[in-house]
Amino acid sequence: MKNIGIVTSGGDAPGMNAAIRAVVRVAHSKDLKVTGFKKGWHGLIRNDCMVLTPRSVSGIIQHGGTILHTSRCPEFNTEEGVEKGCESLASNNIDGLVVIGGDGSFRAALELGNKSGVPMIGIPATIDNDVFGTDETIGFDTAVNTAVQQIDKIRDTAVSHDRIFVVEVMGRKRGFLASTVGITVGAEIILVPEVEFIAENVFEIIRENAEKGKKSGIIVAAEGIGDTHQLTKDIRENTGLETRLSILGYAQRGGNPTARSRLLASLFGNRSVELLFEGQGNKAVVFQNGSVKSIDIKDSCEGEKRLDLSLIRLAEILAK
Ligand SMILES: Nc1ncnc2c1ncn2[C@@H]1O[C@H](COP(=O)(O)OP(=O)(O)OP(=O)(O)O)[C@@H](O)[C@H]1O
Ligand SMILES: O=P(O)(O)OC[C@H]1O[C@](O)(CO)[C@@H](O)[C@@H]1O
Ligand SMILES: [Mg+2]
Numbered sequence: 001m002k003n004i005g006i007v008t009s010g011g012d013a014p015g016m017n018a019a020i021r022a023v024v025r026v027a028h029s030k031d032l033k034v035t036g037f038k039k040g041w042h043g044l045i046r047n048d049c050m051v052l053t054p055r056s057v058s059g060i061i062q063h064g065g066t067i068l069h070t071s072r073c074p075e076f077n078t079e080e081g082v083e084k085g086c087e088s089l090a091s092n093n094i095d096g097l098v099v100i101g102g103d104g105s106f107r108a109a110l111e112l113g114n115k116s117g118v119p120m121i122g123i124p125a126t127i128d129n130d131v132f133g134t135d136e137t138i139g140f141d142t143a144v145n146t147a148v149q150q151i152d153k154i155r156d157t158a159v160s161h162d163r164i165f166v167v168e169v170m171g172r173k174r175g176f177l178a179s180t181v182g183i184t185v186g187a188e189i190i191l192v193p194e195v196e197f198i199a200e201n202v203f204e205i206i207r208e209n210a211e212k213g214k215k216s217g218i219i220v221a222a223e224g225i226g227d228t229h230q231l232t233k234d235i236r237e238n239t240g241l242e243t244r245l246s247i248l249g250y251a252q253r254g255g256n257p258t259a260r261s262r263l264l265a266s267l268f269g270n271r272s273v274e275l276l277f278e279g280q281g282n283k284a285v286v287f288q289n290g291s292v293k294s295i296d297i298k299d300s301c302e303g304e305k306r307l308d309l310s311l312i313r314l315a316e317i318l319a320k
Pocket of ligand 2: 126
């Protein structure tokens with residue numbers, strides 16, 4: 001093991017830079033060279049890369065985004081794309097690749113590892129927190145806190161105007177962000193893609209609350225639940241209460257990582273280099289019950305992380 005490659009892929013997540021920094025500096029402490037591939041899998045397809053030194057990663061631990069840039073890269077979903085990736089790994093003498101990203105990036109790493117024979121280490125980094133095998137991903141805590149800060153402000157308007165707010169948070173396929181944000185802002189209702197919602201039940205909860213004197217409320221809805229514009233309109237028509245929709249959007253993906261996201265990134269970065277140094281590959285570093293462990297990247301790809309639905313029921317009880 002002499003030369004480690006590193007790539008960030010999929011949606012950016014706050015803390016990716018902290019992970020890059022950790023990988024580069026731990027590698028340097030073991031006399032390993034690090035090559036950064038730019039713009040996700042595009043960098044491997046186009047052989048677009050740069051040498052990363054401990055100095056080139058200074059002053060980035062506190063910044064969101066990724067200095068390597070990232071992308072969604074449909075070409076890497078093809079055999080030719082992965083083949084080009086293998087050629088880039090070979091031409092740059094890469095002995096091991098650290099892949100920082102979400103579940104899709106892990107699937108890509110598995111393909112590339114199988115085809116190239118180069119050991120891969122996955123570092124889970126996505127605000128979706130939907131990577132199987134890890135309790136938490138880099139960026140999740142930051143996105144939760146960003147959304148919570150915004151919704152606390154929205155609550156002021158909701159209460160002052162007696163309005164029901166539907167607040168849409170990210171999560172096209174999964175409701176980890178919505179459920180954690182929902183419970184921590186005291187949301188009256190949480191809607192997630194994993195559970196098909198019954199509109200009449202939503203109206204009923206709002207009507208009951210109004211009868212008891214609570215004429216404002218926050219509904220935290222993951223983007224994947226369907227048309228939140230329509231839902232907001234339907235709530236107004238079926239409850240008679242004033243409603244508003246607030247879509248938090250991409251602000252949740254950026255910003256300075258929280259201390260927790262930085263810590264996770266530093267621990268994951270360190271362990272990923274240790275694994276490669278020990279001669280291990282095709283692993284994902286994960287956080288389980290308070291400590292960093294590693295599992296087969298294949299197992300992470302094949303598993304499905306389940307949302308704890310009891311959180312959603314608890315949120316409804318706590319908001320009564
Ligand atoms: N099965 C696969 N084979 C090859 N490449 C893949 C595969 N699945 C995903 N990829 C590649 O990985 C990229 C990142 O995956 P995806 O867009 O799902 O994001 P992610 O890593 O899950 O992160 P997030 O969900 O946080 O945005 C894809 O754009 C594609 O280039
Ligand atoms: O516009 P993009 O980059 O495809 O991102 C949207 C998706 O990325 C995520 O934010 C995760 O990074 C999802 O919650 C969302 O569905
Ligand atoms: Mg994903």
